[in-house]
Amino acid sequence: MLLISNGHGEDLIALKIIEALRNQRPQLTLKVLPLVGKGGSFRTATEQGWVQQIGPSAPLPSGGFSNQSLRGLLADVIAGLPLLTWQQWRCLRKQRFQVDAVLAVGDLLPLLMAWGSGRPFGFVGTPKSDYTWRSGPGRDLSDKYHALKGSEWDPWEWLLMRHKRCHLVVTRDRLTARGLRRHGVRAEAPGNPMMDGLSNATAPASLSRCRRILLLCGSRIPEAERNFSRLLLGLTPLPSDRPIAVLVALGSTPGLPALGAELKRQGFRSSPPPSEALQAGACWLKGHVLVLLGPGQLEH
Template identity: 30%
Template sequence: MKLLFVTNGHGEDRLALCLVRALGASLPGAEIRAVPLVGEGRLLEEAGIAVAGPRVRVPSGGLVRPTAGAVWRDLRAGLVRQFRRQMRFLREQAAWAQAAIAVGDTFCGWVAGRCLPDRPLILVATAKSVYIHGHSRLEVFWMRRRCQHVFARDEPTAEDLRRRGVPASWEGNLMMDALDVTGRSPVAPGEGPVVALLPGSRDDAYINLGALADCLEQLSRALAPSRQGLVGLVPLAPGLDRERALAVLAERGWTRQVPAGPSPAAPAGGHDSAGTITVEKGAARLRIAWGMFGDVLLAADLVIGLAGTANEQAAGLGKPVVVFPGPGIQFNPRFLKAQKRLLGDAVAVAPPDPAAVAAEAAAILADDARRQRMGAAGRARMGPPGAADRMAAVILRIWDARTAHP
């Protein structure tokens, strides 16, 4: 079986990788190629997947809900010219591929279907939910005509698509399978409560980090003296510069701590794939972590986030999430409103003021019943892990039925 994956962003690459691994386990002889419409597909390439086609980098990074300004910057960067090159390349893949799987929005699926018109197409629809805004009539019309199956991002959306004649299901959310856990603790003995600070994975993560650090400083002051073991954990996304992040904190008065002994998750033998660096400001303690995203979320009692996918993953793990309008490009009031509708009671919204954010976080930490309610809401919205295996089983059933009755 020769499968062509088409993706449209770094986050979608990570989700596609989960599905590729599940399919590879079920189909050991399968040949898989990937064509990223946005970005370089480095994550897939590092995992040993053949990444083909022209690589496209745009200033927006492929935001799901871009502003007019972001679209204009992408166009000025040559987006249309690059897109035409990709379309030509994808058409050439029709001679090789037996089926296509698009991971992203409907446009990503349309591109794959347009360029491989005679091949089965499966869409992993990551961008839309009836909690925010369901699929349009035009999108549904296209899905009915072109998709063998659509994996929706939640059950209400899948139900809406089925009601409108689209072969759709919800098998869970792939992003809950994309949590890399090393098993190394980012927290030292005696530390807690633990607050994860999620600045996002794009360029505005640095300015977001400064705002989140201000919130942690205020939270340290707001908590009772008996809870002064508070530590903030920042899991740096791949591609973000560690020294630049530390420089942002240094500008705000945070100083690097020189550990008396081994620090949490200290790299062994010079190995630098995962580790931590601790900085302090007064009584506040903040730890930059890398290569340990899943470990940080599992250790957290609460999350303060200015991220997209990472906030959703935290909610799916049952962590209460506090959000506020950020200083960067992505986490604007419109994005915040959409995320709140998507995650419901798993998210608490605070004004864009460090003291107000800290007060909301302190109130949640002091209220066990509220934390449990928020955690249950997040798990219900995101679904349990294992979506990749369930999706792979559906894909194999579709393929078996097609080959049995060509």
């Protein structure tokens, strides 16, 4: 089986799926084709030899968000996106007779790649949710467009999902799956694989009296830094009869220096960490709000 993914989060979801497949079918040969970035999430699995990474890979300036802005698209084009995509497509066409099935994780590009392989395929649609237009103000043109369609996904995507070789469509929530089913797509929403493997843990004694809030700002630059700034602004005015501990789970990016600069701008001061497990520069304090930065914790 070949899994195609197009982004850091999508790589992590694909990794969770292939870990489950390996547990159930250890004899299954698993291959991955990351379309964005170097596929770092698969490094341990490939080094251990139970996953094979194929195709060319390269980091992109937009981090996979070239469809979000003209500037991001131009930056990716200049960095060689068209040639990279063409090379990945050629690799897929060469590999199509060596795999029995393809699973695409992401949006239109991996879905199109899976369809173009000519093999039976499935699709895990990660970036789109009908909650974005059904639960919001619904005033902008994008919301009106999605309301007219009755789905965040577009007609050309429905067409690919309805193809006779597409045997599985999974969405991030039931509302989105219901919207797709109205357009003839047999969509399901069993849950997000990124949540698999999470377990309960006892809070450190130093935080036991705090009201604890988990903050997830993402991992793509510069979006993650903007998310961190906005989420932090929304948290600091919260009244509380107890101290508030904001636990920030981070990937390899953004880094501590960038977040530290933003914390300082919002009036926080660096503080000695309450635990020896935390590195210097990871603990910040402002009034009754304690912010703890956890690099590498987004993947755990």
